Amino acid sequence: MSLQIKDLHATLEDGTEILKGVTLEIPKGEVHAIMGPNGSGKSTLSKVISGHEGYVVTSGSVTMDGENLLEMEVDERSRAGIFLAFQYPSEVPGVSNANFIRAALQARLPKGEEIDAVAYYKHLYSKMDLLEMDRKFTARAVNEGFSGGEKKRNEILQMIMLEPKYALLDETDSGLDIDALKIVAKGVNSMRSEDRGFLLITHYQRLLDYIKPDHVHVMSAGRIVRSGGPELALELEETGYDFLKELAPA
Template sequence: MSLVITDLHAQLEDGTEILKGVSLEIPAGEVHAIMGPNGSGKSTLSKVIAGHEGYEVTSGTVTLDGEDILEMGIDERSRAGVFLAFQYPAEVPGVSNANFIRAALQARLPEGQELDAVAYYKELYAKMDLLEMDRKFTGRAVNEGFSGGEKKRNEILQMMMLDPSYCILDETDSGLDIDALKIVAKGVNAMRSESRGMLLITHYQRLLDYIKPDHVHVMAEGRIVKSGGADLALELEANGYDFLKEAATA
C-alpha cells in the first residue's frame, strides 16, 4: 500500500508551471517530510494531491494503493483515504465543530446506516482530551474566532476522527508557539501506524524534533532535488539551502 507520485507536472490557471516532474513514493507505515525554500512548490503539491481546482495537472500520475486519484473528485479522494491539513484552515461560520465532523463521518457510511451518536461523542471527547481542547469547542463554529494554535489543533482533531489512510500536513507548524507545537505533534504521533502514510510539509527542523520522519526530501523549483534520512533536516537547519545555488552554478 502506497501513495505514489510519478513525474507530476502541474500549472496554475494562467499557465504558470509550478510542479515540474515530482516523483515520490510514501508507503503505508512511513512518515516523509518535504522541506525547501519559499516558492519551491511544496504547498502546491499538497493541493494537487487533494484536488484543488486552482491547479491543472498537465502530465504524470498520483495513485493511492494502485488507484488513480487524479480522476477522482475532491470528495472521492477524501473517501479513498486522503486528508489534507491546511496551512491556513478556513472558517465555516454557522456550522459547529461537532456537526461538521459528524456530517463528514456520516457521509462515509453506507446508505441507510446512521452514525451512533453516543459512540461518536465518546470518541470525539477522547480525541479532544488528547489535544487538550476544551469541550466548549464542540459547539463553536468551525475555526471561527479561533487562534492560530486552536485552528491547527482543530485540523488534527478532524484528521484523528476521520482516520484517513494518508495524511498530508501542509506547514502545520506555521504560527505555533512551542506549547501548541508539542500538542499538535502529540496528536500526529498518536496517528502513526503501519497502515497509514504521512507527508509533512515544513520550513523548519523544529517540527521534526517532535515528529520524527523516516525520510526527508528537499524540493526546489518544482522538483525533489535531494532525499535522505532524518539527519538531512538537521543538515538543512545548519547549512540552509546554499547547496541549491552551488548545484545550479556547477
C-alpha cells in the same frame, strides 16, 4: 500499498508551471517530510494531490494503493482516504465543529447506516482531551474566532476522527508556540501506524524534533532535488539551502 507520485507536472490556471516533474513514493507506515525554500512547490504538491481546483495537472500520475487519484473529484479523494491539513485553515460560519466532523464521518458510511450519537461524542471528547481542547469547541463554528494554534489543533482533531489512509500536513507547525507544537505533534504521533502514511511539509527542523520522519526530501523549483534520512533535516538547519544555488541552471 503506497501513495505514488510519478513525474508530476502541474500549472496554475494561467499556465504558470509550478510542479516540474515530482516523483515520490510514500508507503503506508512511513512519515516523509518535505522541506525547501518559499516558492519551491511544497504546498502546491499537497493541493494537487488533494484535488485543489486552482491547479491543472499537465502530465504524470498520482495513485493511492493502485487507485488513480487524478480521476477522482475532491470529495472522492477524501472518502478514499486522503486528508489535507491546511496551512491556513478556513472558517466555516454557522457550522459547529461537532456537526462538521459528524457529517464528514457520515458521508463515509454505507447508504442507510447512521452514526451512533453516544459513541460518536464519547470518541470525539476523548480525542479533544488528547489535544487539550475545551469541550466548548464542539459547539463553536468551525475555526471561527479561533487562534492560530486552536485552528491547527482543530485540523489535527479532524484528521484523528476521520482516520485517513494518507495524511498531508501543510506547514502544520506554522505560527505555533512550543507548547502548541508539542500538543499537535502528540496528536499526529498518536495516529502513526502501519496502515497510514504521512507527508509533512515544513520549513523548519523543529517540527521534526517531535514528529520523527523516516525520510526527508528537499524541494526546489518544482522538483525534489535531494532525499535522505532524518539527519538531512539537521543538516539543513545548520547549513540552509545554499547548496541549491549550485543546482540552478546557469
